[in-house]
Amino acid sequence: MAALLWDVQEEHLGEAEFFWETWERAVDSPIFTIGELRTGPEERLMANIMGLVVGGQVVLDRLVRPILDEDLDDDRYRTAAAALAILDGGGFEGPDVVLAYLPRAGVLGQWGLVRAMHLSRRTDLAPRLIASLPDHDGLALAGRLEALTGLGVDVGKRLRVWFKHELPRVRQAAAWLARYSSSSSVLKRLLKLMHDPDPKLREAAIESALIRGLPGSWQLACEAAFDPRSPTGAGSLRRTALGWVAMQGDAASHARILDLLRARPDADLLWAAGVTGRPDAVDLAVQLLDHPLLARLAGELMTFVAGLPTRVDDFWLDEGAHGIYGDDEDEALPVLGRDDLTANLVPPDELRLRLPNPERARAWWLEQRNELSPALRYYAGRPLEPSTIEHALHTAPMRRRHPLALELAIRSAGIGMLDTRAPARIQLAQTRAIFASLDQLRAQGRGSVDFQGGLPVM
Template structure:
């Protein structure tokens, strides 16, 4: 007897299209989340299209899950893995079974699962992650910790043990889930980790230590600010956010260090200081286009100038920015568009003329965000309508200034972000906008 011919369901091609489109849209949505050209509302349009395709995959039921979604977890595409993981969770797959899938082996695959855990709206998911944290294999534990940190969920009783782990990535991720702990042992662990020989751990400890109000963390920021590593980058950012005049002067002096210049320009935009705007406007005509673009971005972030019309400089891209000939291209290297590449160049003379007039309206010792005093209402206005590229840092500052009590998940869905902004608005009394030195008074 001949073998029966297997007939594909008529909707199988539709399911494949849903997965392909979800993968593509996830990558485009991630790009929007760090883009200077997208606002939250514009990123939300991509997100809604992504969710529609994820819903289509869930409607495919168990057959699509088994035949399409689970095999996709073994692919080396983080956006495909994220889409498949999210659809599996939304379709009822238990978290412990998802984390135990045999196809999950590489760091790329686990990164995709982590993004799904950050994004998924499944009820009770954070509690399920916490319950699995202590009994998961190391790769899953790192994934869970990263997702908890992104969602602003503290890791509970496991935290003290995780901070003592001999796995650096576990320690750095554990530091990111210390929100406003009053535990003396945990605070002591953070103090100890400020002296870690590993820059990534020192960077996380700086951020957490300042949020906890540890004096040693602020002193360490001033100590590490000139270092060319992750800890130095985080120290410079924290000094720009919460520094006083001497701290801003120290950052301005670092503009003279070639290997630090681009990073210093980036953080100066969060300082909100007139002196920083003065320094940026002098670099608008730099031959290095990345320096010029960063200077323009930070100048506008402080002053509120919108780069359009006569304020925009249109020039051919630098030779370094040109596409590499196909025969010379390394096809094993991923094609990545850096968000800096989307920044506009400013027309130096036009901007300098504008600044000579506008500067009179700025207090020399004031702090400004898009041309207005840097207070909570202005933070929320910029978060709702400003460029997504800067959201992650603004949200970090709000978390620090509330000592971890207020949290905005800038990697999450737009509805979740709007709910969290409403909570932040309602708890405005929990926020201090003074220098970080005054927040960091605990030994």
């Protein structure tokens, strides 16, 4: 009987690892909505974590703790699952146990430990992290700041000290955390980091400054977006900055993005064109539906701006890559005989998008084009306004919620701060609270968030 019980506990651990990876991929999914994330991968992940917790301290000591002792950097999802089980099931000492591993963890281990703190159900975690900050430095400090960023906590004036820390990870974590700060002295010192030579630190500082409405942040965002010397591609500062301009710019700013896309199409510009919400962007996307590299992104833009149905098969030629085995390399992993065992087996984000049917999609746009005004911005065929954003945050694919939530944060000057990588249960509660606050401000005559106007390029 005992052996059967341990088999069940080992299965809970394996399933928790599997569903953690599934959950992380779903957070950027072009298919999953927030509701589907919660009732699917998240519910199953937490159920398996609870299965370990119910097993009691003996399960944590004999099965879970050895993962952190012996294989901390072996698999980040397994580390995250083990850390979460200890956090949520280890009693008062649970956080201390997990935090003790931060100084000796490598990149994968640090990721797993920090991410576990983001998903933990503990209500005492944030205050305990804050209380422990003065006693730690180096990786232990960086991990705590990164955990607090995911928890959306204002740590007070002490944050400004870490802007000058010798460890880049600490400075970057402090810059991300600054978006939650209410201290004018912290925000004032953030300004210097917007000019840092490290692009990742600069990105964190500028984005936090945009949310807080700090002077100079918009100009630096424009410079980063339109600097021809900037590196391109997913994860680059240029791509992020183009998104900032698309979110906060005026019609002329958007026209500049579209002119660049027209002259030399690339994935960064096509992504940003979709964020502008302009019907003119759809006109350009229609021309790229046959492009060998950009067709999937062009189809996504048509969905994001104009509302091309993603679940009507007539408009699409495939289902997108889902990491299953098959002969079509655009739709699945290669068959074993042609598999490169050193390759990354997770399809790139763009391959997860459905491939549009050019003929059907163009015919659909011809029918819809006159329904959209070139003077307005749209999401899924609806003019961009607070109610549209609220609806989209509940119904949009997870991948597209990220820019919508960031624009809400920027245009509301930080009132509408939604972490789109937090657990779905937290996001749904945050969304309700954000729009209740915005409704209250509007009822008091203190204005509404404008998603149609914008700033000129500087």
